[in-house]
Amino acid sequence: MASMALLVMLCLLATQATSSQDHQPAFGFIKGLVGCHKGEKNVTDLHKLKAYLERFGYPVSKAHSGDDEFDDSLECAIRAYQLNYNLRPSGALSPETAAQMMMPRCGVPDVVNRTTQLASGMKRRSLAFRAVSRYSFMSGNPRWPASKTNLRFGFLSNLPSWARQPIFNAFGQWDAGSRFTFQYVTDLSQADLQVGFYSGDHGDGAPFDGPRGVVAHAVQPTGGRMHFDAAETWSVDPTPGALHLETVAVHEIGHMLGLGHSQVQAAAMYSGVAPGTYKLLHDDDREGVRALYALP
Known part of the structure; x- marks a missing residue:
């Protein structure tokens, strides 16, 4: 009896939380957007993708942030995301890009206050984007005082x-x-x-x-x-x-x-x-x- 009680306790400790299996994943809407690209209009839930990118540091045009049009700024933001995750920078929502975006993640944005130039067709745009080579620092390089170890x-x-x-x-x-x-x-x-x-x-x-x-x-x-x-x-x-x-x-x-x-x-x-x-x-x-x- 004691061994059975111990087994039950170990099972409870091994996996703890409210079950999430019966809920739609928070980023599940992205799956329905695979393949969308610049020029498309009235794409269901595309505004959610824009909000996702904005949330994690890839800005889109404020004039179109709430609509479902795939414009130049969205293509540029997706390309920036793809470059940051070492994906082919097509600017379209490829299956590989969608899979990366749907992964559970930290809420801290990827991108901090740096500027880089990213190709966008024949143009080059300046975005608040840091193409990190490996590790990176939080915006402004905040740190604990030298005396605080x-x-x-x-x-x-x-x-x-x-x-x-x-x-x-x-x-x-x-x-x-x-x-x-x-x-x-x-x-x-x-x-x-x-x-x-x-x-x-x-x-x-x-x-x-x-x-x-x-x-x-x-x-x-x-x-x-x-x-x-x-x-x-x-x-x-x-x-x-x-x-x-x-x-x-x-x-x-x-x-x-x-x-x-x-x-x-x-x-x-x-x-x-x-x-x-x-x-x-x-x-x-x-x-x-x-x-x-x-x-x-």
């Missing part, structure tokens, strides 16, 4: 007890892979970093969008906030169909240290995270934080 973290009351150990593990990875040390505190008034679980609109101006969309987000230094979407299916161990909490936490801690997204797919700071994926800190992540803090 010990960061204290605490858990909000809405964090489930099963989530504590994976998040401890994630801080441990950064403790071993950076100049920072991390100390757990129970008094939130003493915490530099606060961790919580939320659903939908939770008052920070970045509402979660439900299952298999934005899975988490974090604030750059020295904001110190990391939020996970409680509507996702989370796992303590790598589990098919569930998001590995430690993997996502490692990514979000990187943002709290000042790192942006990486183009290296194996890096913890890569924006997308497929269910069942387990990642550890990558050399690219460690090199990024060393470069940000000007360490050898």
